[in-house]
Amino acid sequence: MAGFFDIPKEKISRRGKTCASCGLYAKVKSPRMPAYGEFKKKILVIGEIPEEKDDLYNKPFQGRYGLILQNAFRKLEYSLFEDCLLMHAVQCRTVNEDGDSRPPTSDEIICCKSRVFATIKEYKPHVIILLGTAALESVIGSRWQSDFGSLSQWRGWTIPDREFNAWICPIFDPSYIDKSEKEVETVWMQDLDKALSMTYEPLPDYEDEKELVEIIDDPERLKELKSPVAFDFETTGLKPHAEGHQIVCTSVSDGNHHYVFLMTDEMKRGLIRLLRNPNIAKIAQNMKFENTWAKIRLDCEVRNWLWDPMLASHILDNRSNITGLKFQAYVQFGILDYSSEIKPYLEADKKDANSFNRVLELMSTESGKKKLLIYCGIDSILEHRLALKQMEEFNGTRST
Numbered sequence: 001m002a003g004f005f006d007i008p009k010e011k012i013s014r015r016g017k018t019c020a021s022c023g024l025y026a027k028v029k030s031p032r033m034p035a036y037g038e039f040k041k042k043i044l045v046i047g048e049i050p051e052e053k054d055d056l057y058n059k060p061f062q063g064r065y066g067l068i069l070q071n072a073f074r075k076l077e078y079s080l081f082e083d084c085l086l087m088h089a090v091q092c093r094t095v096n097e098d099g100d101s102r103p104p105t106s107d108e109i110i111c112c113k114s115r116v117f118a119t120i121k122e123y124k125p126h127v128i129i130l131l132g133t134a135a136l137e138s139v140i141g142s143r144w145q146s147d148f149g150s151l152s153q154w155r156g157w158t159i160p161d162r163e164f165n166a167w168i169c170p171i172f173d174p175s176y177i178d179k180s181e182k183e184v185e186t187v188w189m190q191d192l193d194k195a196l197s198m199t200y201e202p203l204p205d206y207e208d209e210k211e212l213v214e215i216i217d218d219p220e221r222l223k224e225l226k227s228p229v230a231f232d233f234e235t236t237g238l239k240p241h242a243e244g245h246q247i248v249c250t251s252v253s254d255g256n257h258h259y260v261f262l263m264t265d266e267m268k269r270g271l272i273r274l275l276r277n278p279n280i281a282k283i284a285q286n287m288k289f290e291n292t293w294a295k296i297r298l299d300c301e302v303r304n305w306l307w308d309p310m311l312a313s314h315i316l317d318n319r320s321n322i323t324g325l326k327f328q329a330y331v332q333f334g335i336l337d338y339s340s341e342i343k344p345y346l347e348a349d350k351k352d353a354n355s356f357n358r359v360l361e362l363m364s365t366e367s368g369k370k371k372l373l374i375y376c377g378i379d380s381i382l383e384h385r386l387a388l389k390q391m392e393e394f395n396g397t398r399s400t
């Protein structure tokens with residue numbers, strides 16, 4: 001579908017920045033520090049900035065923080081310089097007026113990003129360890145379509161990134177460990193251990209979710225679904241009570257069948273039969289939302305609720321800003337973006353809970369309608385897949 005994963009304008013304007021716009025190369029001893037290391041285990045380690053010693057020797061991880069990292073790798077029976085390729089997100093040292101190291105600016109990170117991406121494309125690492133915020137901003141933040149938040153919410157995930165075909169593992173930077181309590185170092189070592197454990201872990205091979213979604217208009221097809229079923233509504237707003245609000249489409253997935261449909265009278269009757277069926281367990285991200293809309297707009301009590309992936313995400317990991325489906329879609333399944341084109345149409349007036357979003361405007365063209373249906377279909381596929389993965393984690397049958 002043309003343009004479905006288009007990059008918004010503000011991202012495009014950040015493209016094309018290079019050394020000429022950055023200028024740091026003219027102020028350091030070792031400009032454009034090359035990547036270094038034997039790369040025997042196909043691990044790429046990306047730090048933040050060169051330390052003073054790195055700049056002196058024109059090699060990454062030569063200084064105090066590099067030593068902390070070398071020791072941590074050794075404890076885990078890896079060799080930093082033999083097993084990995086090493087580089088920094090910003091490849092020239094950044095200093096303040098006193099000549100001391102300073103954090104890089106977002107602009108410097110963006111300028112250097114093309115060099116980082118070129119290294120990833122050239123070496124094709126199996127594991128990419130991101131040390132600290134600058135590395136996170138370069139590799140994930142520059143491709144993330146909304147505010148990417150802070151390192152605290154990203155650290156510790158092992159992300160099967162589809163674009164780079166690599167496990168991406170953000171963790172704290174050694175300079176942060178150096179200044180922090182012992183407990184932080186313990187967490188850091190656990191995160192590093194987890195990242196290194198992906199060295200021999202194959203990447204999951206998912207089919208393109210867009211191709212899996214089937215648009216249907218025959219309610220008989222809903223009878224093919226087996227328990228448990230994830231379902232998702234696209235609606236004209238947040239609250240179903242206000243006059244004129246409606247469910248415009250619904251998707252359902254049982255892991256094998258992935259259907260989406262407009263809410264014709266026939267499909268509505270088929271859906272109500274499914275939602276009331278006590279033999280089919282139900283899954284929904286934020287089940288309270290789907291439950292209320294079903295009750296008010298379909299006059300239907302959903303029977304046999306089984307799982308809410310949003311609640312389960314919170315129970316499994318109580319950090320802030322990690323329970324959204326879009327975040328989970330990336331950290332669990334490597335899908336960077338399937339919603340940014342649709343998102344502006346789903347947003348209602350934040351000050352008025354009863355306000356209408358722009359979904360009907362999107363639906364007014366055939367291409368807009370198809371985009372919404374596919375988006376809705378992907379939601380159910382991911383909710384179902386996430387729920388099953390979480391159930392395995394709760395049962396202790398999954399190690400990653």
Ligand code: SF4
Nearest residue numbers: 019022025092111112
């Ligand atoms: S930091 Fe990166 S973009 Fe800036 S001058 Fe050095 S190599 Fe070029």
